[in-house]
Amino acid sequence: MNDLIETDTPDDIPSDAPLPPGLYIVATPIGNLGDLSPRAASILSRAETIAVEDSRVTAKLLNRIGVKRAMTPYHDHNADKVRPGLIERMGRSAVALVSDAGTPLISDPGYKLVRDARAAGHDVTTIPGPCAAIAALTLAGLPTDRFFFLGFLPSKEKARADAIAEVAAIRATLIFYESGPRLGAMLAALHDSLGNRDAAVVREITKTYEEAVTGTLSALAERYAEQGPKGEIVVVVGPPGEAPVASAADADALLIEALKRLPAAKAAGEVAKATGLPRRDLYVRATALKGED
Ligand code: SAM
Numbered sequence: 093m094n095d096l097i098e099t100d101t102p103d104d105i106p107s108d109a110p111l112p113p114g115l116y117i118v119a120t121p122i123g124n125l126g127d128l129s130p131r132a133a134s135i136l137s138r139a140e141t142i143a144v145e146d147s148r149v150t151a152k153l154l155n156r157i158g159v160k161r162a163m164t165p166y167h168d169h170n171a172d173k174v175r176p177g178l179i180e181r182m183g184r185s186a187v188a189l190v191s192d193a194g195t196p197l198i199s200d201p202g203y204k205l206v207r208d209a210r211a212a213g214h215d216v217t218t219i220p221g222p223c224a225a226i227a228a229l230t231l232a233g234l235p236t237d238r239f240f241f242l243g244f245l246p247s248k249e250k251a252r253a254d255a256i257a258e259v260a261a262i263r264a265t266l267i268f269y270e271s272g273p274r275l276g277a278m279l280a281a282l283h284d285s286l287g288n289r290d291a292a293v294v295r296e297i298t299k300t301y302e303e304a305v306t307g308t309l310s311a312l313a314e315r316y317a318e319q320g321p322k323g324e325i326v327v328v329v330g331p332p333g334e335a336p337v338a339s340a341a342d343a344d345a346l347l348i349e350a351l352k353r354l355p356a357a358k359a360a361g362e363v364a365k366a367t368g369l370p371r372r373d374l375y376v377r378a379t380a381l382k383g384e385d
Contacts, residue, residue: 111138111186115209117202118188119195119221122324123299125156132219133157139188141181143174145200149192171201175208182214195223199243199269224297225267228326231304232292235331238264245270245278252278253372256285260370266329272320275327279313282329284371287364290330296323310365333368343369347378356382 116135121127136142137159143166144150150163166174166189181187191200209216225241240262245252259266270278275293282291292306293316301323305312309329343363350359356378363378364371 109138110140111135112215113182113185114187114215114217115182115205116186116188117196117206117216117218118190119219119223120150120153120190120193122194122222122224122227122297123302125153127222127298128153128157129219129221132221135186135188135219136161136190138186140185141178141187143178143187143189143205145190145192150190153190166201166205168201171204175205178205179208179212179214182209183212193222193224195221198223198225198241222298224269224324224326227297228292228294228304228328229265229267231294231297232265232328233304233306234265234290234292234328236265238331239267240264241267243269245281247274249277249281252281253285256281257372260285261332263331265331268327268329270325270327272322272325275320275325276313276316276318278327279309279316282327283309283313284364286329286332287370288368289332292328293321294326294328295321297326299323343367343374343377344381347374347381351378351382 116139118132118135119129120132136154137157139161142150142154142161142163144163145165145167147163147165154161154163164174164178166178178187189196189202189205191202194200196202197206206216229236229239240259242255242259245255245268268278279291279293286309288308288310290306291309291312292304293312294304296302305315307315346363346366347359350362353359354362357375360371360375360378363369363374
């Protein structure tokens, strides 16, 4: 086991001393306030400026640790305007960056602040902690040796299908953020493009109704087709199988037979179910086969 390391990071100085100037990236809880680390609480109580996404959300957290401090909004809509001022301030005082929940910069604003802070020669320190993507990965029961984080998929159907197709061949577990109302359509799109992989819908992590529902993409798409669940959601999808479930020749034979009875889209759906191959690819092949008639 590794020994715990005595650090000489700036926050090791006595808790009543001011922090050295610089940027402090502070992870905050994703539900359970007990997950705020002592180090994160210490930084937030000593930073001169706290840059936040939504001051109402962060006020609750600061209230919990007894910190009263003016907050500087830093979000997608004002970041370009506010950033130069924050960069200037961190040259002479400590600026902490938090997001509404979890790790800043992960599907949240912040990377340009880090980039510009470095360019200006300021110290940048991270205070790591909760992140929904990583927490979901630990609950999904899917391979963790290689994983690929995609955040939120586009909501428009074509853009979403294109984004999924782009990663279909990657031999890694895939992690997505999603909302309840979009979940059914998203799972159906994943099934269409990736085939019938194992997956998990992980919800409300660290909160009262935390759950991880596991199953194949087709079973999960069916389960959530009518109504998405409430709360915050991460979808985790296992990597493609080692070998294709059926060969291209097998798929062609099945498609040719199905096309005698069904239009191309339905034939592709039927063969996808039978073989586990992606319905999107089968549809393209089915239309090509129809053209060869
Ligand atoms: N920076 C955050 C992090 O480190 O996880 C993510 C911010 S992103 C704007 C918010 C999304 O993260 C939610 O829509 C949801 O998909 C996911 N999320 C956040 N908290 C969650 C929780 N407690 N359980 C499940 N998913 C969560």
